[in-house]
Amino acid sequence: MDQFSTIVGLFGYSLSYWWVMIPAVLLGNLVGAIPGFSAANTIIILLPLTLSVDVEVALIFMMALYSASQLGNGIPAILVNIPGTGGAAATTLDGYPMAQKGEGQRALVYCFVASIFGGLIGTMFVLALLPVLSQVGNYLHSVEMVVIILFGLTLIAVIAAADMIKGLLAGMLGLLIGAIGTDFIYSEPRATFGLLELYDGIPLVPALIGLFAISEVFVLIERGRVLKDEYMDVVVSSKLSDVWVLVKESLGSWFLMTWTALIGVIIGIIPGAGASIASFVAYQQARTFSKTPELFGTGVPEGVAAPESANNGVTSGTLVPLMAIGVPGGSTAAIMMVVLQYHGVTLGPRLFIDNPELAYGIFTAAFITYLLMIPLMFPMAMYMSRVTTVPAFFLVPMILAFTLLGAFVPRGYMFDMGLAIAFGVLGYLARKTGYHVTAILIGIILGPLMEQYLMRALRISRGDVGILFSSNLGNILWVFLIITLLLPVYKSWQARKNQGEAA
Amino acid sequence: MTNKLHTISRRGLLRTGAAVGAASLFTPAILRAQGTYPTRNINVVIATGQGGGAETTARAFTNVMRTDLGVDFEFEFHPGAGGQVGYELYNSRRDKDGYNLLFSNMHPEIITYATQETNYNLPGDIIHFAKTGGTPIVCYVGANSPIQSIEQLVEMGRQNTVTIACSRLPHPGTIGMLSLAEATGADFNMIPYGGGNPTSMATITGETDAAVLTAGVAISLGEQVRVLGTFRSMEAFNVQMGNPPLVNDVFGTSIPELELAQGWAMHTEVWENMPEVRERLVGSIRAAFDNPELRAQHEAVNYPFDGVEYGDETVCAQIVADTTALARQFADRIRDS
Numbered sequence: 062m063d064q065f066s067t068i069v070g071l072f073g074y075s076l077s078y079w080w081v082m083i084p085a086v087l088l089g090n091l092v093g094a095i096p097g098f099s100a101a102n103t104i105i106i107l108l109p110l111t112l113s114v115d116v117e118v119a120l121i122f123m124m125a126l127y128s129a130s131q132l133g134n135g136i137p138a139i140l141v142n143i144p145g146t147g148g149a150a151a152t153t154l155d156g157y158p159m160a161q162k163g164e165g166q167r168a169l170v171y172c173f174v175a176s177i178f179g180g181l182i183g184t185m186f187v188l189a190l191l192p193v194l195s196q197v198g199n200y201l202h203s204v205e206m207v208v209i210i211l212f213g214l215t216l217i218a219v220i221a222a223a224d225m226i227k228g229l230l231a232g233m234l235g236l237l238i239g240a241i242g243t244d245f246i247y248s249e250p251r252a253t254f255g256l257l258e259l260y261d262g263i264p265l266v267p268a269l270i271g272l273f274a275i276s277e278v279f280v281l282i283e284r285g286r287v288l289k290d291e292y293m294d295v296v297v298s299s300k301l302s303d304v305w306v307l308v309k310e311s312l313g314s315w316f317l318m319t320w321t322a323l324i325g326v327i328i329g330i331i332p333g334a335g336a337s338i339a340s341f342v343a344y345q346q347a348r349t350f351s352k353t354p355e356l357f358g359t360g361v362p363e364g365v366a367a368p369e370s371a372n373n374g375v376t377s378g379t380l381v382p383l384m385a386i387g388v389p390g391g392s393t394a395a396i397m398m399v400v401l402q403y404h405g406v407t408l409g410p411r412l413f414i415d416n417p418e419l420a421y422g423i424f425t426a427a428f429i430t431y432l433l434m435i436p437l438m439f440p441m442a443m444y445m446s447r448v449t450t451v452p453a454f455f456l457v458p459m460i461l462a463f464t465l466l467g468a469f470v471p472r473g474y475m476f477d478m479g480l481a482i483a484f485g486v487l488g489y490l491a492r493k494t495g496y497h498v499t500a501i502l503i504g505i506i507l508g509p510l511m512e513q514y515l516m517r518a519l520r521i522s523r524g525d526v527g528i529l530f531s532s533n534l535g536n537i538l539w540v541f542l543i544i545t546l547l548l549p550v551y552k553s554w555q556a557r558k559n560q561g562e563a564a
Numbered sequence: 565m566t567n568k569l570h571t572i573s574r575r576g577l578l579r580t581g582a583a584v585g586a587a588s589l590f591t592p593a594i595l596r597a598q599g600t601y602p603t604r605n606i607n608v609v610i611a612t613g614q615g616g617g618a619e620t621t622a623r624a625f626t627n628v629m630r631t632d633l634g635v636d637f638e639f640e641f642h643p644g645a646g647g648q649v650g651y652e653l654y655n656s657r658r659d660k661d662g663y664n665l666l667f668s669n670m671h672p673e674i675i676t677y678a679t680q681e682t683n684y685n686l687p688g689d690i691i692h693f694a695k696t697g698g699t700p701i702v703c704y705v706g707a708n709s710p711i712q713s714i715e716q717l718v719e720m721g722r723q724n725t726v727t728i729a730c731s732r733l734p735h736p737g738t739i740g741m742l743s744l745a746e747a748t749g750a751d752f753n754m755i756p757y758g759g760g761n762p763t764s765m766a767t768i769t770g771e772t773d774a775a776v777l778t779a780g781v782a783i784s785l786g787e788q789v790r791v792l793g794t795f796r797s798m799e800a801f802n803v804q805m806g807n808p809p810l811v812n813d814v815f816g817t818s819i820p821e822l823e824l825a826q827g828w829a830m831h832t833e834v835w836e837n838m839p840e841v842r843e844r845l846v847g848s849i850r851a852a853f854d855n856p857e858l859r860a861q862h863e864a865v866n867y868p869f870d871g872v873e874y875g876d877e878t879v880c881a882q883i884v885a886d887t888t889a890l891a892r893q894f895a896d897r898i899r900d901s
Contacts, residue, residue: 198765396614521755
């Protein structure tokens, strides 16, 4: 009861810091929307600020920034086909087609609703079940992670459905590119061509920027603008009041948003996993259990809601191991840990006894941040969607300037700007020849993770592949994986059978 | 291997204008360092990621040294390939002008140097000149583990394969556990987790039977881990870890004392040809040890001050030589493990 009243009181306490949250939300949206800028490197840049203020202010600022950046990632993914981070790459699959056909505002509203809803559900879930969730890591080991990543990798097959050979080739190319760099076990360089910048593998941000942003620039130059001409009137005539209609409509997908947010929380708890895996898995699952899976990829709002809800669920998930055992679940959580340590806060189970206000306060701060996003974000959806009407003449230089800078920022190598351009050419050629750049990106993101967990599992078993089927939870996940792979086949067979009977 | 492209640092890009950059191209580095050193901020390259132990220690020192030197320090992080990326970049792409230093996690990075093909030479190109401290290598298990002692771990290893999480294979912890396995007949299967956090998680969650890493990491995890044994006895650390036994004492082995030392390094060319830079930096680092603010800096971030001990260039040279020899001796066993 004491704990409950503490948490209730913390909501009010967090709300009193609205003056910290609002600028953090606006900044978080901005850095989340520019590829290469992230919550992690923004917190690093602002270290002098977060170290000089009270720990509560620092914590609330970082949490608000982190939560808002996850939402911001999806905005450029929808409007200009450029995900702010890998976590929003799945959002492009349906978000951008919606924007192209004049539904940019609708896609943005779904993105905002899913992000906020997913964030709120994730935070409440974590607050309610923190002691249980802190044990999740005990059951999700390398074997289980192999299967979870396979859920994401099967998205390649989904994307390949339209043209199997090209889809699989694109996925294979991504996996090959993902294998560049020093190997995980012996630290031996592979396919680095002697280039120091490749020793740590292909950096994700330049690859993301190249495949999506730069290649999109080339396409935009040809096409003139994002929006197809026939939909111009739809966008121009959209009204602010439409937003609230769309909010009501999008809340109809509450069940989808709830369970994809929970996928995000669970995956977020595992150190090293993160928003990329969560959003791809959520998209793949949403498609599998959809009544109209064939429409995914053509611009359905559920294809936006699922990954956005999941990647915001990750936000709370990554903080579970940080607060519960003092081990950060992701890069942003790691930087937050550094700041908290500088303030003399020792993370771990004792924190919940010694300083419950701080331990639970981080989650209530996230909750209040998501609530504050409602008045801040929704009115902007209509104006943001107008970006799709901007002629390429203006849009292209801005995209190029921001994204090339974004390619440079994470590692500070000029090389990465060149790499982004090289990936841009690759992405452009892929688009022109009918290969899907998302399939390439899935390989680049999930390939190294898959290798890492698989090699670790096989090393534990000294090469015995039987280890992949040695855990109860792993086996349950295998069954789910097989079901999700067979379900579309079964549905399609049933549909054909029904059609045959009707005929 | 050739490094084909040149890079500039993010801070460098923002700080220096094109005119200054162009002018500096035509100014020999050695001339720029003349005068009363230092006259501008000093750049610190760290070969691990942001937020790690190297950054924490380096910042504790530079926060003290900046008052003495009258300039600020700027950090850049170049993790990858066990420190090789940071070292290669520092050696080939940072001016040899005394305004670029390297802060090093000495033992793992020297092991990388000894076991990989590199384009730099230690100490021919980069010299470690000031050890700032060392943390013993320890073996620990999760608090819920049934393993209570190092003897029990070894006994289990004699009967079955025991899995040991480590940060990376080229690491003093790996050498310690493989030495112990060799001496006792135990079968230790080393599993690299690519960093301190996942390594600790592996043993806390029971994916591996035990883990081997630094005492600093084990202490920071508090009651969540139980330290079974240490490869170097340091009183202050021992107390905080519940006085674990020295592995050599338990098994009568003669495994080299293993620690993870940290320290400052610079271009050897600067060390040899710029005595003003050398003496000013060594003097400032030395003075930091006598400054109570250094302890305060460590305590402010809950980082153990107990391992802080100064070692001059001779101590560092000995560490480089010993660790290189040890790593080369174990190179095949690491590969075959």
